[in-house]
Amino acid sequence: MSQPKQALLLIGSPRGFKSTSKSLGGYLLDKLSSGYKAEELHIQAAMRSETARAQMLEKASSSDLLILASPLYVDSLPAAVIAALEVLAKQRKSNSPKTQRMVAIVNSGFPEASQNNTALAIYRRFAAEAGIEWAGGLGLGGGGAINGSTLEDAGYVTRNVQKALDLAAADLLEGKAVSLEAVDLMAKPLIQKWLYLFMGNRGWKKQAKANGAQDKLYNQLQP
Numbered sequence: 737m738s739q740p741k742q743a744l745l746l747i748g749s750p751r752g753f754k755s756t757s758k759s760l761g762g763y764l765l766d767k768l769s770s771g772y773k774a775e776e777l778h779i780q781a782a783m784r785s786e787t788a789r790a791q792m793l794e795k796a797s798s799s800d801l802l803i804l805a806s807p808l809y810v811d812s813l814p815a816a817v818i819a820a821l822e823v824l825a826k827q828r829k830s831n832s833p834k835t836q837r838m839v840a841i842v843n844s845g846f847p848e849a850s851q852n853n854t855a856l857a858i859y860r861r862f863a864a865e866a867g868i869e870w871a872g873g874l875g876l877g878g879g880g881a882i883n884g885s886t887l888e889d890a891g892y893v894t895r896n897v898q899k900a901l902d903l904a905a906a907d908l909l910e911g912k913a914v915s916l917e918a919v920d921l922m923a924k925p926l927i928q929k930w931l932y933l934f935m936g937n938r939g940w941k942k943q944a945k946a947n948g949a950q951d952k953l954y955n956q957l958q959p
């Protein structure tokens with residue numbers, strides 16, 4: 737009997753299992769359960785010790801599908817994710833690697849999904865360097881509207897995100913790359929931009945007040 741295929745979700749948010757990255761990647765992983773045995777790992781935790789890093793490399797090398805889900809940090813990826821990509825690529829070059837596919841999901845705080853294009857291009861470049869088949873990249877803007885809730889709990893605002901990931905899962909299960917339709921649905925704003933910015937500003941000011949920094953919001957370092 738042939739072994740079931742393995743899918744590994746690598747969560748790249750320092751917020752770990754209570755992150756939007758986990759919500760998005762976890763939803764996709766669930767939808768792949770008819771064709772893949774699923775596992776998930778938290779990259780920051782895996783990069784903290786030699787043992788955990790070796791375990792991550794071992795799991796990654798035996799996976800048929802890698803799902804990289806991370807936040808956008810300064811138009812790029814969190815430092816631990818970049819470090820993980822470096823060790824993953826090195827491992828793929830030194831061993832005789834198995835045929836693998838990879839899909840990436842990046843979510844940003846700013847509302848425009850296009851903010852994630854550079855980070856998705858970094859993932860795509862990594863796949864090419866590591867000899868992994870690129871199965872597509874999904875960018876979501878306004879990740880703060882999900883803020884680590886499950887997509888089901890976040891409700892109506894995630895209807896297009898859920899549809900996008902349902903389509904992406906169907907594509908991946910058929911051995912295809914993620915369709916443009918899924919990419920476009922994921923890129924749709926979760927809520928109207930003015931409302932997202934209004935809520936974001938309100939939350940920011942509340943946090944500043946709680947930390948006694950309400951008069952320092954426009955402070956800048958002098959050169």
Ligand SMILES: Cc1cc2nc3c(=O)[nH]c(=O)nc-3n(C[C@H](O)[C@H](O)[C@H](O)COP(=O)(O)O)c2cc1C
Nearest residue numbers: 749755756757807808809810811844845846879880
């Ligand atoms: C250090 C840091 C840098 C960030 N840089 C950006 C950025 O360049 N553009 C952006 O749109 N959001 C940026 N964000 C916001 C995160 O991408 C956003 O909050 C995201 O939803 C977090 O996802 P997570 O819950 O998966 O960690 C940044 C957040 C942090 C903490």
